Amino acid sequence: MFISPMLLQKSEQPFDDDSYITELKLDGIRIIWTKFNDKVRIYTRHKNEVTANFPELTNLNLPNGTVLDGELIVPGKGGKPDFEAVMERFMSKKSNYPIQYCVFDIIYKNGDNVSSLFLSQRKALLDEIIPSDNPNIITVKWVYGNEMNYFDIIKQNSLEGIVMKKADSRYDIGKRSNSWLKVINYQYEDIYITGLRKGEFGLLLSFLDGKPAGLMEFMPPNNRKTLYSMYKVISETDKFKFIEPIKCRVKYRNLTKKGKLRIPSFVEWL
16 A cells, blocks of 8 residues: 655755654665555555565565555665665665665554644654564664754764754645755765756756766756856757856765766856
């Protein structure tokens, strides 16, 4: 039984508020885990069933009538989630990266819909049913408040960000709610735009030393108009127009293992 997950709104900055629960934002794949009639089914947030991809999650000691929400990660160096590794594991059945399902919410327990309970109450239900002796499944650790200090620690350790959730929030199935906020620990970089992709929008980027920095697919419409009015083509292929470099600042999640910007988006012209 698929349940469309509750989604988060963005907050540019954290703020201290003890009415919120603060969690680490895990860098992985959102997973809905279900068990009914002794049959486990695992779904992505977009309703793609991926049960066969993760056989180690099909024999968990959990009761029938359970629906869980959480993030699937591959613990990397120092336990830090490795996004590229989890995507490799997700895309290839030949990949042998060890996975961990980090559960942060419960929607059904023993066949009962518990989405109307407070989040703090649902967290208590998780503690009742999640086994403590299986490394493939854990509950996400959380604290009341302390958002500013928590976010400082996230920045010091180059982690993805934090999630702030109202302790008395219900689970709004399939909805994006202001009761759940994500604060991303963006990195910033000054780069050059060196090319335009033909067809679907995309911009080739390079670092200031000339090394390739990846592809940017996120730019506000007004900034696109500015770009289109100023670029000068110097050469082109069937896929790209190469232009005289234009300097700007972008924000991004982290560097990939190949040294490229992950999910860069435009900030300002320089």
